[in-house]
Amino acid sequence: MTTVRPDERPEVLRRATAKEMRIAIGCTPTPVEQTEAWQAFEASQGRSLFGRYVYELEGRPVAAIALYRYEAAGQPYVWAKHGPVWLKEQSPEREAHLRSLLRQEVRSREPRVVFIRMHARYRARDTRELLSTIAYDRTYVIDLRPRDPDRIAEIMPKDGRRAVRRAQRVAEGAGCVIAEETGLDRQAFEEVYEVMVATAVRDGFRPHPCQVYWDMLQSLGPSHARLFVLRRDGVPHAWDLVTVVGRHAVAYYGASSDESRTFRGAEALDWFVARTLAAEGCEGLDLMGADSARVPELYSVGQYKKRYARHATEVDGAWDVPVHRLLYSAMVRARRARWALRRRLGV
Template structure:
């Protein structure tokens, strides 16, 4: 037993005990009981269990784990936005929980290759996530204020954008929670457009519909901005224990000039604040460690000038040899993709160099241009 593990214990708990232990602490939606209903309808996923971590005779953290069966038979557990700490998570406490978890899983779940969880403190037993997006900074709007105070605390450019959108009589913003499959199809088209513009592929529409259905209107809310009936921007916001998280959003090209996204989030802020929700997390901002999110920061900080430090996700290897094999396989796959992208340009540069050295004259024939389907044509 390591020094960190002394005086600690990790044990499974039932739903009633989990709820009692977490009382008084706002659970992220992914760590709440209702998330298991969503897990059960997603192919390759299921709820694995809930655990309580004790230190010094007191429960200091709880976590809920989802089992994910990935490609090639890889199995891992995902404690999204967990563990939920009931006390200040020191590096020693975080390490002890992880050591207890790994030891327990090696006995009870030998097929699990790793656990993905959140940690405030970097450590040598943690790895950067193999795939997916995580962040260590976010933007949180404090809704426990008067509406005029929330608005006054925004950046000037945010207030200006909202005022312009409010003056546009062609725009209508409303909550459309409970929409059916046919209505969601229109929203999904905008999400596909956003993905093509920003370089990501959305899940199939069924995933979002299942999320809305299983979480229900209490926890999964949809807000939409329209112009003359057309969808310009929309957002799916999840709510639990008086706190809200911006989960999914999309906007089309028309939305930009209309400040539709600004109007959308202002409407969400007003609606949630009026209902007594105390925090609205805009889910991620750029940082030194995650500069790829810097483009989001400028928009999100319109609504709150300050950024909030949060615990990013990490991978915790349970079976180190298998995890290292996954790392090597993924690195090879990414290298192959880079090569496929770079080959067209490399072929074009090679042709240029041959021409520059007189390569065509050396053969006694003109240099051949690439065919319409050749590498240079695809560059």
């Protein structure tokens, strides 16, 4: 485990404007949640920017991070989704040092904040498993660099290559039509959203309200958020909400009807999205999350996604970093007690 005192390293943390953070990051691939565009979506959900920061050494940026204000069980915390963005060597010592500087900043600016949620490659003494939600530290990325669909399929594992070609053939034979529908109106989107409701019932999770997905499309705009829909006889059966930053795309949300399984709708849609983005110059389509030793809950989705890439891509997992340790520990105990009560009641 790594412990670093703030005064033991030469790097410093500097608050930055959106422009300064953008300049610091430059051409480094950046998650959409760490871009300037994401602020509009957070604002649409009633969450404000805590701050943007550049972690630097002798005036040269080492990492950059944007954090937003959230609440859990009535207690405030700040979250840097998929941040920080590392620009130089990402060592355990640097990660720990950056966290210590952020804790100091949070205590100074907003003493009521209980913890920071952020991403890190290395487990450390000051990191904790997430109080709530599921994150991931492995994903699968479809390599789009060959551009040509046949060449993209050829570099997939054999079962993935067969799956996408079969799905395209079966979906076309069933009369399915797949198209980008990013500019659809709210009424049309509500019909599309019902596919997510059906997916949630089938797979046992609670979807966001329709407004959340709509706000994401509207606030990020067509340059960063795109909607692809598979329809049969005009009825939506599968959809993907894809975020795009530069040459990198992420299948952020997706849904499929029970009926779509009979004509391989989800596979056909994902393959259409991959082909479309490749033709536009994207280099990869991140399928956003798979199982790992830390996150076995994602095993089923991981089995689906692993067919499309020869190897998993390791990413920094999310951790809670307590600012007020006693209060954070009390929140953990309260959550465990609630879950224990629900199990006893069978809820």
